[in-house]
Amino acid sequence: MSPRRPGEDELIARFFRPLATAPGAARLMDDAATVPQIDGRELVVTTDAIVAGVHFFPDDPPDAIARKALRVNLSDLAAKGARPAGYLVTLALPRDWTVDWLEGFVEGLGLDQEEYGISLLGGDTVRTPGPLWVSVTALGHAREGHVPRRHGAAPGQRLYVTGTIGDAALGLRLRQDERLTIDWDLRRDEREWLLDRYLLPEPRLALADVVSAYATAAMDVSDGLAGDARKLAAASRAGALIDASQIPLSRAVRRAVNADPDALVSALTGGDDYELLVAIEPSDAEAFEAEAAAAGVAVADIGALVDGAEVVIEQAGRRLSLGAGSFSHF
Amino acid sequence: MSPRRPGEDELIARFFRPLATAPGAARLMDDAATVPQIDGRELVVTTDAIVAGVHFFPDDPPDAIARKALRVNLSDLAAKGARPAGYLVTLALPRDWTVDWLEGFVEGLGLDQEEYGISLLGGDTVRTPGPLWVSVTALGHAREGHVPRRHGAAPGQRLYVTGTIGDAALGLRLRQDERLTIDWDLRRDEREWLLDRYLLPEPRLALADVVSAYATAAMDVSDGLAGDARKLAAASRAGALIDASQIPLSRAVRRAVNADPDALVSALTGGDDYELLVAIEPSDAEAFEAEAAAAGVAVADIGALVDGAEVVIEQAGRRLSLGAGSFSHF
Structure with missing residues (x-):
């Protein structure tokens, strides 16, 4: 018997809310997040997705999958000279997802949030009949006029x-x-x-x-x-x-x-x-x-x-x- | 015989680049986009994904799928009192995707960009062994301190x-x-x-x-x-x-x-x-x-x-x- 799996609201509250530390994330209880402007800086935004079986192995540890999804985006911010502010994550769960797996995934995000000093700002959780995938959008701030292209x-x-x-x-x-x-x-x-x-x-x-x-x-x-x-x-x-x-x-x-x-x-x-x-x-x-x-x-x-x-x-x-x-x- | 299908670089150049009208999008030839700050406004950001067979019917017209993916995000911006600035789109193409389908998808995005006065800012295209999905992140600006929660x-x-x-x-x-x-x-x-x-x-x-x-x-x-x-x-x-x-x-x-x-x-x-x-x-x-x-x-x-x-x-x-x-x- 597999343990009961939570619905979307419970899933957000239990797993993702603790990651939403920025005030603008509104504890993930809203439709959108706000990101403060910073004088003399401009916003840099990037997005990259990873799909099981294409960009990672389905049996990779869930914390590593989460961190890779986040880090490939943070890498783009670094290349543009930007300090990360936060990120949004969309997670598509396949039919056989488990609470254990999700706990590992969220733990990975939490470790990297601490390492890079960022907050989860929002996201989406969806079900998919296909393989698991993760899409991340990362936001950062760079010195205005000093974003190397x-x-x-x-x-x-x-x-x-x-x-x-x-x-x-x-x-x-x-x-x-x-x-x-x-x-x-x-x-x-x-x-x-x-x-x-x-x-x-x-x-x-x-x-x-x-x-x-x-x-x-x-x-x-x-x-x-x-x-x-x-x-x-x-x-x-x-x-x-x-x-x-x-x-x-x-x-x-x-x-x-x-x-x-x-x-x-x-x-x-x-x-x-x-x-x-x-x-x-x-x-x-x-x-x-x-x-x-x-x-x-x-x-x-x-x-x-x-x-x-x-x-x-x-x-x-x-x-x-x-x-x-x-x-x-x- | 199906016509030759383009690789990722050609696909971006041919289909998505024409949509990247904002200067900060760098013609999609960079790792990230920049979004200008606006005095007295704060940035609002939201993301939502749709999956074929879950959020839409796989045989829906591709322009409608594109517009729905975009519009559900613009709707969140509207609810937060924000004017849209631009969006990023990640498109996961299944094995049987066709150039015709993609043309329709891009046409739908173009129609809505014109309708709402926005630009594509970036995104990602990936292959998936599962069903097609679309993830959009939309960014907008709201009057500072006037984002209704x-x-x-x-x-x-x-x-x-x-x-x-x-x-x-x-x-x-x-x-x-x-x-x-x-x-x-x-x-x-x-x-x-x-x-x-x-x-x-x-x-x-x-x-x-x-x-x-x-x-x-x-x-x-x-x-x-x-x-x-x-x-x-x-x-x-x-x-x-x-x-x-x-x-x-x-x-x-x-x-x-x-x-x-x-x-x-x-x-x-x-x-x-x-x-x-x-x-x-x-x-x-x-x-x-x-x-x-x-x-x-x-x-x-x-x-x-x-x-x-x-x-x-x-x-x-x-x-x-x-x-x-x-x-x-x-």
């Missing part, structure tokens, strides 16, 4: 990325094929690192103010560094020259690439990094690096915007061949 | 509704059971009226400024007047006494109720009205009615907030029995 870069500027690239892409491949642990000669902690990086991205909100201060263009890397660098360069009507040896790789990815050089292609064209790709004027590079270090976010200078329309990743003086070159979640 | 009403105040009540609920029943056309003795235009009102709600944005100026509490009626009046009264820690003879009914609903008195229960407890329920101080009633008339929105005084916790709908001096009394989309 994808199109603001120009030839001569430096290209930086945060963190390490390719972990999540290799983590996904490990999820799909266990034997790769052996093929890639991974130690247990390296395997765990890659799987965790796929499961739980780390939005670089700690860098948001620095991005707002220095970036001429920025975006988050969600569909693979190679393809996303092309998107930023194309939007800026420029090309880019990237030095593969400067792309920051974790120890786990380096070990996989040593064992199987093709893993580098996966690392650079797979998705789900949620690191930031940032264009910086050379004259700002030193200050940017210093402030990033002060913010506790590792950044690496991987190359430059150049004239033209091509994005080339060079390895030992040769152009790296990347095949299709970009991941698509669609 | 559900909890602001008090005993002695009048209760008003806009438009007519119950059309959509009976329209849904007609969709489910064609024979009701005969049972309810409906003329063809009356049948069409009910079906249309289910398919395409009319958000009462024309009344938003008047609601902001006069309402002590407001909400949109989406789950049936009886249940939603209970929600507003409960949030305001009051009861309500509603006179059934004053509830505005269309000619079609009146004819159905004449033929089958139980149809009144459906009309008052069914969902999808998307009319506004508004509490007004008696001393403001005359001005509210005059300004509503000037705005071209019919409003009807249906009763009053009273002491206590009960919401009673009286008909000919007797309490109307409504069974469960509220519709749930969940």
Whole structure:
């Protein structure tokens, strides 16, 4: 026998109301939320959805599903130099949902609310005859006139990325094929690192103010560094020259690439990094690096915007061949 | 042979970019949108999703599905006295989606953008192995400090509704059971009226400024007047006494109720009205009615907030029995 499952009103009251800490959320007892304006700032808004079986594995832990749904949106705010204010979440529950699952989901949201200092502002719960999905809209505030767009870069500027690239892409491949642990000669902690990086991205909100201060263009890397660098360069009507040896790789990815050089292609064209790709004027590079270090976010200078329309990743003086070159979640 | 279907980037460029008319939408070529702040106004945000087979019929025209997804959100903005600024839409396409269908969907959004003077600000397109669904987040601006909440009403105040009540609920029943056309003795235009009102709600944005100026509490009626009046009264820690003879009914609903008195229960407890329920101080009633008339929105005084916790709908001096009394989309 399964325990009784609550209806929508009870579900909101019991599970989601405790997350609605902002006054404008009206304890989720209203049709809409209000978000205060802040002098000298402008509102930044973004939305992304994840679907079971498409963007995550249905048997992923519910707290990780919740956090991933939220974090992929917070990552977009970070890329636009915005501090998060709050979010709305729509959760579509399949026929076989359980109270236990929902408790885990809400616990995940609560952990991240605390980590990022945000409140649930509203949302919707619906039933679906299909797979579970989560849609999040995140709102933040950026300094007025200092929201770096994808199109603001120009030839001569430096290209930086945060963190390490390719972990999540290799983590996904490990999820799909266990034997790769052996093929890639991974130690247990390296395997765990890659799987965790796929499961739980780390939005670089700690860098948001620095991005707002220095970036001429920025975006988050969600569909693979190679393809996303092309998107930023194309939007800026420029090309880019990237030095593969400067792309920051974790120890786990380096070990996989040593064992199987093709893993580098996966690392650079797979998705789900949620690191930031940032264009910086050379004259700002030193200050940017210093402030990033002060913010506790590792950044690496991987190359430059150049004239033209091509994005080339060079390895030992040769152009790296990347095949299709970009991941698509669609 | 089905025609080639575009990938995500082409899909955004071809179908959605033309809808992104606001500068802050960055032609949908960025990770997030910006929304300008307006002096003396505060931001209002709401989100609602609809799922095929749950909230609409999979064979509904795609333009109507798009407009319904948008309008149920605009209705929430109207209830909070907010003028709409823009919206984000996430569309999950099932395996068998077609370009024709998407063209119709986008056409529907375009028609409503023009009607309500708004822009697409962003969104997401995803694939789903389940049924099609649409999630919309709508943003608007209301006069600062003049966002009527559900909890602001008090005993002695009048209760008003806009438009007519119950059309959509009976329209849904007609969709489910064609024979009701005969049972309810409906003329063809009356049948069409009910079906249309289910398919395409009319958000009462024309009344938003008047609601902001006069309402002590407001909400949109989406789950049936009886249940939603209970929600507003409960949030305001009051009861309500509603006179059934004053509830505005269309000619079609009146004819159905004449033929089958139980149809009144459906009309008052069914969902999808998307009319506004508004509490007004008696001393403001005359001005509210005059300004509503000037705005071209019919409003009807249906009763009053009273002491206590009960919401009673009286008909000919007797309490109307409504069974469960509220519709749930969940």
